[in-house]
Amino acid sequence: MPRVCHFSGASTSSGWVCKYRGKAKYLGGVGIKTTSRKRRTFKPNLQDVTIVEDGSPKRVKASTRAIRQGLVVKPIKRKYAYTRRIKNGEAV
Numbered sequence: 815m816p817r818v819c820h821f822s823g824a825s826t827s828s829g830w831v832c833k834y835r836g837k838a839k840y841l842g843g844v845g846i847k848t849t850s851r852k853r854r855t856f857k858p859n860l861q862d863v864t865i866v867e868d869g870s871p872k873r874v875k876a877s878t879r880a881i882r883q884g885l886v887v888k889p890i891k892r893k894y895a896y897t898r899r900i901k902n903g904e905a906v
Contacts (some may be wrong), residue, residue, distance in 0.1 A: 817858070829852070859879075860878075863881065866888070
């Protein structure tokens with residue numbers, strides 16, 4: 815399974831990490847200089863969650879941002895939530 819959010823499509827992105835030396839001009843120095851640049855990756859905070867999709871539970875990866883925004887609909891964990899409907903003969 816790839817490292818991609820099921821809801822937002824957030825995936826691994828790349829960027830740079832920069833190292834600097836020197837003193838900033840506003841502090842009385844001659845300015846900061848870049849001494850090295852290396853590639854790095856930014857990975858989304860993905861969690862394995864169980865969601866309800868088309869009425870059935872399914873395991874997917876979701877970013878914590880999608881979970882906080884309320885995009886994830888989790889199933890009811892306890893079966894006894896439906897027992898009153900079953901006793902009355904209603905369809906679940």
